[in-house]
Amino acid sequence: MSAPRLIVPRLAMQSLSNRALTAFLTVLAIAFSVMLLLGVEKVRNGARQSFANTISGTDLIVGARSGNIQLLLYSIFRIGNATNNVTWKSYQDITNRPEVAWSVPLSLGDSHHGFRVLGTTPEYFERYKYRRGQGLTFAEGKPFADLFDAVIGADVAKALGYKVGDPIVVAHGLGSVSFVEHEDKPFRVVGILEKTGTPVDRTVHVSLEGIEAIHVDWQTGMPMPGENITADEVRQMDLTPKSITAALVGLKSKLATFQLQRAINEYRQEPLSAIMPGAALQELWSLVGTAETALAVVSMMVVATALLGMVTMILTTLNERRREMAILRSVGARPTTVLGLLATEAGLLTLAGVALGVAMLYGVLLALRPWVDATYGITLAIDPPTAREWMMLGGIVVAGFLAGLLPALRAYRMSLADGMTVRT
Amino acid sequence: MSAATIASPASAASNADDVVRMRDVKFRWPGARGFGLQIDSFTLPARAKVLLVGPSGTGKSTFLSLLCGIVAPSSGTLEVMGTDLTRLSHSARDRFRVEHFGIIFQMFNLLPYGSVLDNVMLPLSFSSVRARRASQGGTVEAEARRLLDSLGLDAHQFANHSTAALSVGQQQRVAAARALIGAPEIIVADEPTSALDRNRQLAFLDLLFAEADKAGAAVIMVSHEEELGTRFDQVVRLDEICRAQRGSAAA
Ligand SMILES: Nc1ncnc2c1ncn2[C@@H]1O[C@H](COP(=O)(O)OP(=O)(O)O)[C@@H](O)[C@H]1O
Ligand SMILES: [Mg+2]
Numbered sequence: 001m002s003a004p005r006l007i008v009p010r011l012a013m014q015s016l017s018n019r020a021l022t023a024f025l026t027v028l029a030i031a032f033s034v035m036l037l038l039g040v041e042k043v044r045n046g047a048r049q050s051f052a053n054t055i056s057g058t059d060l061i062v063g064a065r066s067g068n069i070q071l072l073l074y075s076i077f078r079i080g081n082a083t084n085n086v087t088w089k090s091y092q093d094i095t096n097r098p099e100v101a102w103s104v105p106l107s108l109g110d111s112h113h114g115f116r117v118l119g120t121t122p123e124y125f126e127r128y129k130y131r132r133g134q135g136l137t138f139a140e141g142k143p144f145a146d147l148f149d150a151v152i153g154a155d156v157a158k159a160l161g162y163k164v165g166d167p168i169v170v171a172h173g174l175g176s177v178s179f180v181e182h183e184d185k186p187f188r189v190v191g192i193l194e195k196t197g198t199p200v201d202r203t204v205h206v207s208l209e210g211i212e213a214i215h216v217d218w219q220t221g222m223p224m225p226g227e228n229i230t231a232d233e234v235r236q237m238d239l240t241p242k243s244i245t246a247a248l249v250g251l252k253s254k255l256a257t258f259q260l261q262r263a264i265n266e267y268r269q270e271p272l273s274a275i276m277p278g279a280a281l282q283e284l285w286s287l288v289g290t291a292e293t294a295l296a297v298v299s300m301m302v303v304a305t306a307l308l309g310m311v312t313m314i315l316t317t318l319n320e321r322r323r324e325m326a327i328l329r330s331v332g333a334r335p336t337t338v339l340g341l342l343a344t345e346a347g348l349l350t351l352a353g354v355a356l357g358v359a360m361l362y363g364v365l366l367a368l369r370p371w372v373d374a375t376y377g378i379t380l381a382i383d384p385p386t387a388r389e390w391m392m393l394g395g396i397v398v399a400g401f402l403a404g405l406l407p408a409l410r411a412y413r414m415s416l417a418d419g420m421t422v423r424t
Numbered sequence: 425m426s427a428a429t430i431a432s433p434a435s436a437a438s439n440a441d442d443v444v445r446m447r448d449v450k451f452r453w454p455g456a457r458g459f460g461l462q463i464d465s466f467t468l469p470a471r472a473k474v475l476l477v478g479p480s481g482t483g484k485s486t487f488l489s490l491l492c493g494i495v496a497p498s499s500g501t502l503e504v505m506g507t508d509l510t511r512l513s514h515s516a517r518d519r520f521r522v523e524h525f526g527i528i529f530q531m532f533n534l535l536p537y538g539s540v541l542d543n544v545m546l547p548l549s550f551s552s553v554r555a556r557r558a559s560q561g562g563t564v565e566a567e568a569r570r571l572l573d574s575l576g577l578d579a580h581q582f583a584n585h586s587t588a589a590l591s592v593g594q595q596q597r598v599a600a601a602r603a604l605i606g607a608p609e610i611i612v613a614d615e616p617t618s619a620l621d622r623n624r625q626l627a628f629l630d631l632l633f634a635e636a637d638k639a640g641a642a643v644i645m646v647s648h649e650e651e652l653g654t655r656f657d658q659v660v661r662l663d664e665i666c667r668a669q670r671g672s673a674a675a
Contacts, residue, residue: 011535018537323532329494330529331602332522332550334515416514417454419489420529420614 012344026310030353033306035361037299046380054198055277057129059257063246065271072280075246078116078199085243090270099256105244107211110170115156117170117204119211130198140164141191150187151205154195162189197379209239307403314407325415338415339408346404350397443609443642444468449500463666474644475653478662484646492525492612493517522551526603528613533599534587541583544568544601554606571601575631592619600632607639614646629655
């Protein structure tokens with residue numbers, strides 16, 4: 001025999017299964033809203049993680065005078081373009097300062113089948129660090145040594161099916177379909193990097209001189225008619241670049257960071273900017289934060305809407321359930337039992353919705369992860385919910401239970417007013 | 425005092441035998457034009473079978489609601505089994521009700537979910553006294569099946585049926601079994617037979633009374649059909665024991 005306490009959840013369950021379809025739709029609405037809320041949270045964290053993990057170990061990034069965020073975005077994340085370059089002479093000046101331990105030049109502007117081409121020095125492969133100081137490693141091959149050697153990121157190799165030894169042709173400009181290709185001077189893949197989860201995966205790396213070489217007979221972006229210099233002739237030329245896009249700088253002592261930053265920002269010969277990657281990321285977060293908050297608020301409102309839908313569902317069934325209440329009271333169920341019954345029902349519905357929503361979210365994450373990674377370079381972590389997320393989920397269940405009190409209170413009042421006959 | 429003519433031998437006998445005693449009870453449904461009842465005096469003797477008759481809309485159901493404490497009078501005394509219900513709180517009345525009353529509504533007696541057996545055993549979840557009594561002869565389930573059988577519903581066939589599939593007559597039998605299980609002292613029935621034809625009405629009453637006698641329960645039943653009175657110990661006309669008022673008429 002069941003104890004009176006146990007009969008309430010059992011009745012709630014039976015009553016629910018009696019209205020399985022509406023209950024299921026309600027659960028589904030809650031599930032979708034929970035999926036959205038948690039999904040926004042996951043993507044947000046995933047994006048932040050990915051961004052924060054992209055650069056490490058670099059003290060300053062130097063580029064032409066521009067906004068801090070802009071410089072960070074185009075130099076490291078390959079988002080957007082530099083409006084100006086840094087002259088080779090200025091770069092040399094900075095590199096030769098006593099505080100500087102190392103520096104790596106970056107030259108951007110060309111592309112290969114939609115992947116950015118980065119001109120740099122072999123030192124890049126030692127100095128570039130990501131995810132708390134992790135260095136780049138080669139899955140195959142080695143750093144570039146020859147003028148026309150190229151090292152490609154993991155995604156480039158995978159997407160284009162390149163192996164070490166394959167020739168590639170670099171296009172001028174950044175479009176994925178380029179009108180003019182530097183086809184007279186083909187490069188050769190000499191190394192493929194291990195996957196990093198950063199924009200490096202989507203980059204083709206060549207030497208600074210290589211970038212210079214493919215541009216010697218080009219002026220104003222178009223090949224000059226009648227002037228065709230062969231690859232062999234190029235090797236004889238002076239390929240010291242005239243300018244670079246940006247540079248990564250490491251210092252001997254972190255204490256000198258601010259001092260050098262100020263010196264570069266006040267550099268006389270040319271307007272330059274120096275940024276600390278961490279500080280620029282913070283700046284980015286505070287900028288993106290407003291949008292994130294707006295997104296979070298919207299998804300919370302979607303959850304509230306779903307809970308409202310549930311309350312409406314329970315309220316509309318209330319009239320036909322007055323008999324149920326009258327019967328229950330006639331067999332000794334107290335008004336509080338009736339109250340508990342409806343609140344329990346709401347709680348169960350919300351709980352089911354939350355559980356289903358979480359399950360659906362992980363399903364979607366699992367399914368979309370390769371695509372998000374390939375398209376946005378954001379690696380979504382498929383971790384169990386964080387403490388914060390558990391708290392959010394718990395909060396939703398409590399809110400659902402409390403929302404259920406609204407129809408419950410109504411049912412309570414009706415059950416008191418109905419007497420022996422249920423009037424409709 | 426207006427006439428509270430209850431011409432039965434039981435009422436003349438010792439008052440200690442009465443299971444219900446009402447005196448000067450006033451009640452009014454909420455609202456400016458709420459229907460009101462005033463009962464000068466009414467008693468229900470133990471084990472008596474009383475039929476309360478009156479035309480529709482004269483307050484019979486309201487009277488039963490008062491009697492079993494579903495609603496509370498604004499003044500007067502209402503003693504059930506020696507306890508004054510007017511002194512009890514809402515939830516205390518609800519608990520009291522399940523211990524001493526078995527209730528059959530006019531319609532819609534059963535929870536639309538759950539089996540026939542679940543519905544019959546429902547009061548036992550709220551009353552340990554009745555649960556104990558119901559399990560005296562064996563298990564509570566055996567008692568529920570016995571009641572269904574004796575009320576003319578084949579327990580073997582219907583016990584695990586969903587209640588939604590039953591006819592009105594069958595539903596009333598399940599409701600009667602639920603009212604009787606665990607032998608409460610008072611069975612309250614609000615026009616339980618109004619949906620049945622005359623032959624079935626009488627058959628239902630006979631079975632109900634047989635089980636009520638076995639349990640030692642009094643039965644108070646409401647009907648607008650006076651012809652049923654032949655089967656009862658006593659017939660009470662509502663207008664004999666109470667005055668009905670509507671709206672703001674003086675009480
Ligand atoms: N739950 C209720 N709330 C308010 N008024 C009610 C309620 N139940 C009955 N009444 C009023 O009491 C009057 C008598 O109804 P009722 O007791 O059901 O009569 P009967 O059972 O004799 O047909 C009705 O006309 C109605 O206006
Ligand atoms: Mg009635």
